[in-house]
Amino acid sequence: MATPFKYVGRSYPAPDAASKVSGTLVYGTDLRLPGMLYAQLVLSPHAHAKVGSIDKKAALAVPGVVGIYSHHNAPSTAYCRYRIMPGQAGCIDDETLFASTARFFGDRIAAVVASSLEAAREAARLIEVNYTELAPVLSAEAALEPTAARVHPGGNLVHEFEYAAGEPAELPAGAVRTSTTVHTQMLHHAAIEPHTCLANFDSAHKLTIWSPCQSVYGARIVVADLLGLPYNRVRVIKVPMGGSFGGKQEFILEPVTAFLALQTGRPVSLTLDREECIRSTMVRPEQCSVVRSAVRADGELIELDIETLLAAGAYAGSSPDYAEAMAQKLTRLYRVGRYRHRGRVAYTNAPVAGGMRGWGAPDIATCMEVHMDQIARQLGLDPLDLRLRNLVHPGDIDPLTRRSVGEARVRQCLERGAEAFGWRERAAMPPGLGRIRKAVGLASGAHKNGMLSNDFPEISTMTLKMNEDGSLDLNASIHEVGAGSLVMLKTIIAEELDVAPEMISAREADSETSPYDFGCFGSRMTYVCGAGALALSQMLRGRLIEAAAELLEISPEALEAVNGRVQRVEAAGTGLSYPEIVQGARMRHARDLIVTHTYQGTSNPGSYCVQFAEVEVDVLTGLVRVNEMLTAVDIGRAINKAMVEGQCHGAIQAGIGSALLEEVALDADGRAGTGGFKNYHLVNAADMPPVTVLLVEHEGDDGPYGAKSVGEIATVPTAGAIVNAVNRVLGTAITTLPLTPERIVAALGEAAATRGRDASCC
Amino acid sequence: MLLNTVVNGTAVSLDVVPDARLIDVLRNALGMTGTKEGCAEGECGACTVVIDGAAVNACLVFAAQVQGKSVLTVEGLSSAGQLNALQKKFIENGAVQCGFCTPGILMSATALLARNPKPSQEEIRRALAGNLCRCTGYAAIIKAVAAAADEGRPT
Secondary structure (H helix, E strand, C coil): CCCCCCCCCECCCCCCHHHHHCCCCCCHHHCCCCCCEEEEEEECCCCCEEEEEEECHHHHCCCCEEEEEECCCCCCCCECCCCCCCCCCCCCCCECCCCCEECCCCCEEEEEEECCHHHHHHHHHHCEEEEEECCCCCCHHHHCCCCCCCCCCCCCEEEEEEEEECCCCCCCCCCEEEEEEEEECCEECCCCCCCEEEEEECCCCCEEEEECCCCHHHHHHHHHHHHCCCHHHEEEEECCCCCCCCCCCCCCCHHHHHHHHHHHCCCEEEECCHHHHHHHCCEECCEEEEEEEEECCCCCEEEEEEEEEEEEECCCCCHHHHHHHHCCCHHHCECCCEEEEEEEEEECCCCCECCCCCCCHHHHHHHHHHHHHHHHHHHCCCHHHHHHHHECCCCCEECCCCEECCCCCHHHHHHHHHHHHCHHHHHHCCCCCCCEEEEEEEEEEEECCCCCECCECCEEEEEEEECCCCCEEEEEEECCCCCCHHHHHHHHHHHHHCCCHHHEEEEECECCCCCCECCCCCCCHHHHHHHHHHHHHHHHHHHHHHHHHHHHCCCHHHEEEECCEEEECCCCCCCEEHHHHHHHHHHHHCCCCEEEEEEECCCCCCEEEEEEEEEEEECCCCCEEEEEEEEEEEEECCCEHHHHHHHHHHHHHHHHHHHHHCCCCECCCCCECCCCCCCCCCCCCCCCCCEEEEEEECCCCCCHHHCCCCCCHHHCCHHHHHHHHHHHHHCCCCCECCCCHHHHHHHHHHCCCCCHHHHCCC | CEEEEEECCEEEEEECCCCCEHHHHHHHHCCCCCCCCCCCCCCCCCCEEEECCEEEECCCCEHHHHCCCEEECHHHCCECCECCHHHHHHHHCCCCCCCCCHHHHHHHHHHHHHHCCCCCHHHHHHHCCCCCCCCCCCHHHHHHHHHHHHHCCCC
16 A cells, blocks of 8 residues: 555564563663662461561571661551652552562561672571461452551542433433453563562662663652652663553652662662562452443434542552542443443452553443443343444543543444454354353443543653754653663654654653653653654754755755755755754854744543454363454554554453453452463463454554554453453453353352352452 | 583583572573673573473572583574574564563573474464463564574574
8 A cells, every 4th residue: 555654664673672582671670780789578378467566587697698677677658559740640659669568468677788689588488477467358359348447547449430421311112231350460571581670789879770671760750759860960861662552651669779789879670570579569458349331222422420438458558549540431331421430449458450451441341332232232232342332533522621531433433343243243143052152242341542631731842853964862751661662763754854764862761861752651652752852853953954054054944854964855865864964053153953842732532442353162161262353543653663563463362361361369368369471361372362463544643643552442442342352252241351161150150140259349 | 519410502610609509600600691680580581591301490590500511691592793593583573672681581482492393373372371472472482493493503
């Protein structure tokens, strides 16, 4: 297909791909500094306990031990691990470096610092902590009982809210009311690189932190505020990251590692093992939502009324914002006359909940899409038709925010996806009566593009300079998570300045040297930072043309920038090359080809995805196999085709895991039985189904060349599509995730939804 | 104890404690940090190396177990600064995202292609079943291994 682009829309490898395949890229876990010490944490073995005396005698006798820290000899200043700005609304300072009350199985009780990892581990084993066990509160529902033990002194209700739009109306004749209760589980982010951090307080009294984080400025604020240091004495450097999926978005290891470096005056490295990552970092929240709707007989949604109860775990972190984010997805997806979403967030003695890929959108989409299939069954409608009747149209106004959903092409995703998947024919096939039965399911989902809301701005500052040889340096606070942000930005700059992408270098975030940016999250990299890079490139192009005009002594209007030169319009080979302009402008006119720009985002359209799944279920064992998936994504424009497709495949792999396999489960005492990948199963290569990716491309939104976000939206509908397919196979109404064989067999046996405990959470 | 082994074609002789894991000797004593640790229990495969032709989790073997054997790590795939065909196919096919699982997957694929130069899709999937990747959904990786096999000179 003809494309107006020279570089945009092609496929480029991940950044540093050559150093990744040769094993030479230095990740956080590979960093070593002279005189570096190793830290080992002591984690609470109890879900809820008072921390009494700590006997360090035997531990201190281990050769190589430099120091042991706990709440007895560390500041008790409370902080919020999620903060990215001073004074940020929604941040609750309730966490300390070391707990004086252990609030979950995995809470930080102490840390040993030693000259070797072996010594640190040995000493950590020898520390004797005197605990007084307290009754744990293990579910959000239990936490809100009046008699529940308090996780924090102020009570267990962290946050509650209500969003509403439209007025309740009298229901027309034939309208149907439906209610579905859906429970989603705690998930481990499962980046293959464990959490790691290195910190050093040097002789110039500057604290440097090397972290595979998603916001150097956020880490700087949290650490500097906690330790009482001026912001310019804390330098945070983003190092190569072996995956995050949101698990490294919040500042979990940075505060404690920085504190240990400050105390010892030596570089300190802290790397968790897998069990510690699962237990003590953060999880996707466990939540339960009741979705109630009123629908006309023809399927038109009249009302949606949703109640969400979300477990924050031991510390509030991002849970208040996360729960509110869940409430702001569905009015971008469906037209509905009356929408109300009430939410409550409760402390529990469980692992700390936090943002994960999709940030509430997969959770609420699963609830809504399972509910939509229930409506379809009740009304005898094809699930496809029910969605077509209700999905938003381009230019619709989201009634909650009164902002446009933009060029929303979710209907096109549904129609083109259904056609390519053969939905009508396959949906008409009976699942069969044998032991192995199969059926198809679908689900849709909406997400966002950046963090712009009615009370939060979107900005990103970047600097672009051209060197004497025409090569370019982009300086921006970019946090590459592996998804190709740096390549995306280089591609845009290459397109705008008409230079080869190899001519552009772009480095990652360093709070001391790179300009301000919030961080790499919120589906904002392409839509916001990409648009910023485009504006910046256009400004530099203007400066190149002006400088060339001055050198050539002709009007800038007569010039254009093409193929690495500024030339007379449509006169190839005339004018000056970029190197000639840079050198000439500097020597003759004291001009430098460097531009800094603060881009301001002014829109936040919806991103959309519709997915189709075929599953087969063994009704004897309850095992589910996903045979095939199709994902149709409203991408706007794929800047880097291969990476966009890679995001789509990986998103489905994670979504299948969340539907069928993955769960951080607690026992009756609140201990995580999930000690590692041996019992936290990810979908592997053998079980991954074939996936077809359909990209719906168009212009009209403010992203570069129309581009919108992909990494998060692409995982939003997956679990819903699979749950719907399984329920269509079996004629069941399973609404508790994951759909383990036990739950499936139980549902078949009882034709009841799920086990008692799970279904009763709301 | 004195360990005598061959790593990436070079004879290595060094003193190790008897219970040292191979992964620690590679990463710490030899400074070869391309071999990654993701779980320490043989589930994720990030530490996969090839020992006498077989793909093995370096977190599950003692260094002492490679006495007199030949170990190939990701650092041994390139020669004279040139990437081999398998590495190139990984780059060309978009099989690399965050890259943390990549070394282990390359080593499992190397062992597969050495014993089965023309594997089917299913055989590739099975050979990589012990390597977890959270980024790619495996499709591009499987394509890259198949492309390297098609080229005939994978390693």
